[in-house]
Amino acid sequence: MNVISICFISFVFLFIVSIMSFLFSLYFLMNDFIYYIEWEVLSINSCPIVMTFLFDWISFLFMSFVLFISSLVIYYSKEYMSEDKNINRFIMLVLMFVFSMMLLIISPNLISILLGWDGLGLVSYCLVIYFQNVKSFNAGMLTALSNRIGDVAFLLAIAWMLNYGSWSFIFYLEFMKNNFESGLIGGLIMLAAMTKSAQIPFSSWLPAAMAAPTPVSALVHSSTLVTAGVYLLIRFNYLLVGNELGQFLLLMSGLTMFMSGLGANFEFDLKKIIALSTLSQLGLMMSILSLGLWKLAFFHLLTHALFKALLFMCAGAIIHNLMNLQDIRGMGGLILQMPLTAVCFNTANLALCGMPFLAGFYSKDLMLEMVSLSYINSFSFFLFFFSTGLTVCYSFRLVYYGMTGDFLCFSNYSMNDDSWLMLKSMLTLLFIVILGGSMLSWLMFSSPNMICLPYHLKLLTFFVCLMGGLFGYFISIYSFMFFNKSLDYYLFSFFMGSMWFMPFISTLGSIYFPLLIGKKMIKSFDQGWSEFLGGQSLYQYLSDQAIFNQLMQNNYLKIYLMSFFFWIIFVLILMFL
Template identity: 50%
Template sequence: MMKINFYLVWFMMMLISSFLLFYFGMLLNFKDFTIMLEFCLFSVNSMNVNYILLVDYVSMTFMSVVLFISSMVIMYSYSYMGGLSNSSIRFLFLVVLFIISMVLMIISPNLVSIMLGWDGLGLVSYCLVIYYMSNNSYIAGLITCLTNRIGDVGLLICISWMVSYGSWHFIFYKEYFSDYLCFLIFISCFTSSAQIPFSCWLPAAMAAPTPVSSLVHSSTLVTAGVYLLIRFHNQLFFSKFLLFLSVMTMLFSSICANYEFDLKKIIALSTLSQLGLMMVSLILNMVDLSFLHLLTHAMFKSLLFLCSGIFIFYMNDNQDIRLMGSVCNCMPFTTSCFNISSLALCGIPFLSGFYSKDLIVESYSLLNMNTFIFIMFYMSLGLTSSYSIRLLYYSMIMNNKLMSMNIMFDNYSLMKLSIYFLTFFSVFFGCVQMWMINLDMEMSIMPFFLKIMTLLMVIMGLWFGIELFNFPFVLSMKFYFFNSKMWFLFSHSFYLYKMFYKIGLYSNNYIMMWGEYYGAMGLSYYLSKSSLFIQNLINNNIKMFMITFIILFLFFI
């Protein structure tokens, strides 16, 4: 009996669907056309329950990118997770469930079905993070799941609130929404996109297998919030407080990445930095540029994760970059792909990341923003280059430390094939997408120095990253712990949790008293009293008959 190769089946299905959807999305963009498909699920009297799919170039293009990266991750996982074993097949179907939840969220203009997709993402990501079943995985899974649950509260309140607008199809009403409703949506998306103060779960979720990290932290779970904001976007979104939080997220994650030694956590913190950039561009009303950066970032970040997975795979499950020196001697092809994706992340000209990042920074420079935000914005750009060159130095240039090189080799495998395709798209996808969306028609006229400021900050970041190795440890160890532990953000949130818990416990006593008096306990008390009274009546029916007879007799007299 022939065993079906589920990995091959799902890989082919997703790859073909991805190319078809990309072609269809570009056609819709060219025609400036949107299709809405409505299905009647059931009808009761005059009430119809309909399900609507929104098919436009945004949903089609994003879905094609998600499916393409998913197909590459599935091909990569076949070698990485151990072929067709039972646990490997279970992993595959968890990944497929995750992708289906994301697709459900992408194509729906209805907030209720978006909530279903959002919940699916949260629950399946929990199952994927705890896949290795260690204590660290369980704790990381709980942090991931519970932080994302906070966002669900905002979405549920919005679903209840939107009943007053007449429908949950938000696409028709988004110009009329209240400021508070938009703020709730923003807070919900902040949890999913791990902005301050919800940043802790993103590095913690690195306990998942590397293919999961590549999928979850490049194009699905973390970008779900950004995509939802692109869909909900109207002019009410500008808020100086939210802008400050997003810029702080960019800066804080870049600084922390410069003091981290876990390979996957460094890449996770760089994802956090790019999510901050997308949020900033959304708040400043640059929706198309934010969407372009969302697509290009998905390509090179998934490649970065998959290359790091190959390093971990061949280095005996080691993730510490201090033990990784001279990898380029043994794995030149993987190292080349890794460096291409790092350069694309920095925004080096004519790679994929350059087209979106440069346009965002130039458009930002033309806005009337204050100097403080301006300096922080450019500092975060330089720090991105700094941690990229640090990663390059530790993994490629430093001498090998303590690790045996006998098991490292760069032979042909499905893992290498998947990173080859992603490298090709990491180089060309940005410019192709920019020309197809017609963003190259926008012209930014500014002074020469300001025009090359982005490139100067990237070069300065590279220089600063090289100089950082020569710094002696002059500062206190507390400073290094402070930066490597994400500014102790989790402990700050613990104090908040403690405060809310005490308030909740104090108010809970009063709620319980009211609940006991008017709720189930009070109801059961009165029911038992009334049943006893009726029981007494039934037991003493002759006495009652005589008493009522005497009372009636006296009344008639």
């Protein structure tokens, strides 16, 4: 079967299933249905092994979004990965990735969630190292090992769930609220979700995972791998509300949002800027979730999946046309060279900023108004609104460097919008990005929310976004005036641009001392004392003794006479003493 048919069949199948899943979600939402299906796989001596599935409007709606984006990504990959000889293997890996996510979404049982959870981790490693070079291998190892911490926490949560007699947590959430085991299980699940969704201090793997092909990044950063932790906490939201776990998650996710927003303003790699914006939005979802507003977090999860997938697809088309250049300082004037791609890119960027009536506006504005209405401290309030300003700041910086001005890459190089398969995927997603937010808000919130706020708080979101956009524009134009190019500025920009040194702490910081101890052990033991006391030294000593014994037993008369002589002298000395 040739490449085109595999891509096309996968695209058609996923697209049809996504439409069916969306229709089911509407039906379940309107009728308030929940289907819980148990399938007995095996029964040994009256001990059943049961597979359980939970179908409700949340799982169907999320599945429809994941499958829709995956189908467009596969269609997009047909042209983007056309030079790859192993594209069949790539499509199979993407399908395995999507299947693992499906298993995670519909599982109300910790064991079956673990299957999908580990499937995501394993296949993500294979996809990150897909372009086999040193950078990819390092990024893949960092991704895999960071996520293993969460996997261990998940296994411990499975062990502690034995206290309740079943791993189907969905039955015990109301009952589990206020005892020790529930706090421990909630903490372990939260740790697992923080590693998968890359919250501080596990944030360094997410920008490193940009070593994967761009279609994979569009899938991973929109609706699959990084959103798995948020989705898990949406299911476990009862255990986080009104206790120390929720407060801790609010602090960590707020700092993640702030840190990634600052880092994106000092970054020049196109894909890493978009990855850091994903990290910022994940922090926003987690922090809203910690306030108990799980429906809002889910709403933003879906709208963010749309515009972030479009943003990565546009970035991939730009990188593809620029012969794999990813530095935004080499771009410029793309709106003249690639008008359709630029329209999609700018629309996705405006949706990310919360431009009115695009997908991001309906979720972000509602979330920030609910934060203004909530009972939180000043520091968390500052993190929410300042991080929103930073989002607009780096988005406008990206538009300034990429879209305006002159083309800075090659003197005699022309780009075009001829990649029609990629454009079809992007334009389809563009249509959903424009309409998706309003449609989802009408579906999910049947009655309009009345949020009564003072005048200055009502306009605060608009003011913060406006200031962030202006600052991002001016900082791009007059960066030489804002910052003198001194050593202090370079140290500051390096600190901010390196995610507060987190990648170095995660890699060199965690491995330096074990490697140093290993070096000392080799020098002092393997190449030190063991050289004198080990196998080689023992062999030499025994060889010397064998030679001496052989010499003593050669029946030489002079040896016997000399021995007799020394023996007589020894006896005489003893007698006279």
